[in-house]
Amino acid sequence: MNVRTKNLICACRRLEETTSPAQKWRPQFHLSPPTGWMNDPNGLCQFRGSHHIFFQYSPFDVQTGLNYWGHFETADFVHYQYHQPALCSDEQFDCHGVYSGSALENDGVLYLFYTGNVKKTGDGYDYVNNGREHNTIRACSRDGVNFGEKTLLLSNSDYPGNVTCHVRDPKVWKDAAGGHMVLGARRRDDVGEVLVYRSGDLLHWTLASTITTPEPFGFMWECPDFFRLDGAQVLSFSPQGVEAQDWKYENIYQSGYCLLDGALEGDYTLSEFQEYDHGFDFYAPQTYEDESGRRILIGWMGMPDSDYAYPEKEYQWTQMLTIPRELHVRNGRVYQQPVAELRTLRRTAAHQTVAGTAAFPAAPAWELEVQCSGAAPLEIRFGGDARFRWADGMCRLELGKSGCGRTLRRMPLETLEQVQIFRDASSVEIFLNGGEAVFSTRFYPADDRLEITAAQAEATRWTLAAMEIRKDGES
Structure with a gap:
């Protein structure tokens, strides 16, 4: 390691030590940079x-x-x-x-x-x-x-x-x-x-x-x-x-x-x-x-090169990685499909049989699994103005103000039998039919509510614990 490298690393450490992990929008179970930019x-x-x-x-x-x-x-x-x-x-x-x-x-x-x-x-x-x-x-x-x-x-x-x-x-x-x-x-x-x-x-x-x-x-x-x-x-x-x-x-x-x-x-x-x-x-x-x-x-x-906003920049960090798949x-x-190890983050489980609209207790970080008919429409609303919908063979992910410039993404899917969603402080990843299709996005929710509307579905939501990250030298 040459002198320039040592100096650069020391400068990084000093900067990272001043960054609090408890900032708004900081994820609980996604990797993000201690400070600055990640891609x-x-x-x-x-x-x-x-x-x-x-x-x-x-x-x-x-x-x-x-x-x-x-x-x-x-x-x-x-x-x-x-x-x-x-x-x-x-x-x-x-x-x-x-x-x-x-x-x-x-x-x-x-x-x-x-x-x-x-x-x-x-x-x-x-x-x-x-x-x-x-x-x-x-x-x-x-x-x-x-x-x-x-x-x-x-x-x-x-x-x-x-x-x-x-x-x-x-x-x-x-x-x-x-x-x-x-x-x-x-x-x-x-x-x-x-x-x-x-x-x-x-x-x-x-x-x-x-x-x-x-x-x-x-x-x-x-x-x-x-x-x-x-x-x-x-x-x-x-x-x-x-x-x-x-x-x-x-x-x-x-x-x-x-x-x-x-x-x-x-x-x-x-x-x-x-x-x-x-x-x-x-x-x-x-x-x-x-x-x-x-x-x-x-x-x-x-x-x-997008025009999307990333509000976490206010806290001198931005961007994150997906969960491992x-x-x-x-x-x-x-x-x-999300790696099986992530199941160890599951804590409190709430199960509901949905026949109409069902609401779950608010939580900032959760995993949701929904088993549905494959043919009937399904709508999942979360974070204030975000919603995922499937009807007539088309999936739609729609965001309002929480999208910070992100509005609509869609794709055709003939049937929908299973949905798995991972919602973190400023991101959501949606897996459909055991990973046949995926939607991943950053978003910045106004609240932590979750509602499901379906003619017939079985839904389980787990709150998720935060993963643990230690720095070199920490015990």
Whole structure:
């Protein structure tokens, strides 16, 4: 660790120590930054029994800036240890930000792969085709907390000649064939694609193939991911520049996946792009396989370049991550379900048989599960002016003043048989039919009421305890 890194970390610690955890809008069971700004989850992995959740972190301001990698560690998704930033901008090849990337354990060493951002100053730079560097870098650790020497793996001159300066967000994995890496890219003709690399030693990388859609689908594909699950191959990415189509692609930027048939490094076809989440605030998800074989996803509960307001900025912090979700592939789509460990947060349960309208006691943080007929309309009202409705094969999430600029999101769903909602101090995540569809959003409720209207439904609401977060040095 060099002197500049030590000074930056010390400055972070001093700032974080002045931030109270008991501010308004601070979540009880979602990860948020101690201070400043949080965005993309990075480096998700399980290493020596602990889950490590790194994240894009700009500690000195409530907007994205000189990004670090913040770091949470947990054994059970309920009790967390917050560590000092794992990576800082302390080298010439990452001097303007430690951007997104992934983690890989190999022979007892935890490797972090990330994009080092460099922006040149002066006239004549558009920062797309010139004036910018996106370098692929590796750092390593033997304890999962302290990361040593950084190694520059690839720079812009190593990428294909038809791509712009925008090549970033390495996702790395290893199998019997060796090391693999996917990078998101923007071509010079403003078409997004994924670059696929291979390596025999995780140090020297060779371009193996490129993947894109037959017709252009956005100008940039960020945060790529690739995994095999339940007999399917999933190519995940966050395309920028996709126009809205009725109820689809209504956010500024999208996050979703295509099922890939064929070879990642050969002939392939991609299925139609499907969005992971139809809420207002979901972007840049990343997945990993834990030691039990589960495929777990965490996303950023935010949206870049949006006009939405985030009132928690008043308290000098902003943004959060979604709850961890276990993935499965069924019927040609990815299902998402909250990880089972979150059930340990359940406290007081209230059950009602709903035949008309039923109200539950007010609570600031809760989980709700509703079993319904599959055909009859359902409406759930919460937080003063927020409501979720299903009728005639269409889901609608509607927000009033609590949305701070967020108004309506919708999607078709043929039947509705089950709803599971996680409501926190300033967010809500809605899972439908066991994770067939999801809506995630930030919102800022006026009150803690909850009402359900249905012809016939069974509903259980649990109040939820707060997860525990300790900082290094706390007992």
